[in-house]
Amino acid sequence: TKGIRPLVAGNWKMHGTAASLGELRQIANGFLHGLDADTEALICVPATLVSRAREVVARSPVRLGGQDCHARASGAHTGDISAEMLKDAGASHVIVGHSERRTDHAESDADVCAKAEAAWLAGLVAIVCVGETQAEREGGRTLDVLSRQIAGSVPAGAEAANTIIAYEPVWAIGTGLTPTVADVAEAHAHIRAELGRKAGAKHAASMRILYGGSVKPANAAELMAIDNVDGALVGGASLKAADFLAIAEAY
Numbered sequence: 001t002k003g004i005r006p007l008v009a010g011n012w013k014m015h016g017t018a019a020s021l022g023e024l025r026q027i028a029n030g031f032l033h034g035l036d037a038d039t040e041a042l043i044c045v046p047a048t049l050v051s052r053a054r055e056v057v058a059r060s061p062v063r064l065g066g067q068d069c070h071a072r073a074s075g076a077h078t079g080d081i082s083a084e085m086l087k088d089a090g091a092s093h094v095i096v097g098h099s100e101r102r103t104d105h106a107e108s109d110a111d112v113c114a115k116a117e118a119a120w121l122a123g124l125v126a127i128v129c130v131g132e133t134q135a136e137r138e139g140g141r142t143l144d145v146l147s148r149q150i151a152g153s154v155p156a157g158a159e160a161a162n163t164i165i166a167y168e169p170v171w172a173i174g175t176g177l178t179p180t181v182a183d184v185a186e187a188h189a190h191i192r193a194e195l196g197r198k199a200g201a202k203h204a205a206s207m208r209i210l211y212g213g214s215v216k217p218a219n220a221a222e223l224m225a226i227d228n229v230d231g232a233l234v235g236g237a238s239l240k241a242a243d244f245l246a247i248a249e250a251y
């Protein structure tokens with residue numbers, strides 16, 4: 001979208017130990033040397049790696065994110081991680097409402113909304129994920145689902161500085177399937193219109209809407225050229241530095 005700096009974000013999911021930091025170093029080096037400075041880069045590593053990853057990306061423009069946070073600032077929630085902890089470890093962003101969280105942990109739109117607010121309170125940018133399942137798309141309900149998810153998962157007060165939306169059709173995640181260009185364009189335009197209802201047209205116009213779901217070097221240029229696509233959220237292909245850098249270069 002005109003005037004919006006694109007973001008290419010990686011989501012390592014539950015992959016990565018200290019041994020993976022070499023890939024992160026290569027990504028950082030790619031952005032230090034040569035890659036178009038107009039594209040911003042972010043890698044959402046497992047929470048256990050954020051503080052070590054911080055040293056790896058320190059002199060590069062690559063930023064770090066978490067993959068989830070608790071809705072509360074602190075408390076008796078064994079095993080959970082707060083937004084403040086992620087921030088303290090070196091993250092600037094956190095993904096909330098990824099479809100794997102919505103499915104594996106039964107997170108509702110209200111839960112996701114509370115997590116986004118917790119992220120803001122800690123000074124993190126929330127990457128709020130939305131997207132329809134295969135059954136919802138086949139049933140012609142995609143746009144209704146997106147409306148419901150934007151209305152329910154995005155807190156009032158969302159603006160470009162604190163919120164990024166990721167459109168990730170559930171059936172496209174990790175499957176090698178992607179929607180058609182027309183379907184992506186329709187979904188992203190719809191999301192921007194819904195953001196306008198939520199946050200006002202001025203804020204909606206400058207918020208990033210990422211596409212996610214089987215983005216790879218071979219399809220990145222086509223997907224990133226679509227109207228209202230302001231970057232990518234990349235799962236599998238973000239684990240390999242060469243693939244992630246090739247996607248970033250597709251802009």
Ligand code: PEP
Pocket residue numbers: 011013168172173174175176212213214215233234235236237
């Ligand atoms: C994701 O997990 O956000 C994702 C888009 O995964 P993949 O790129 O592997 O489909």
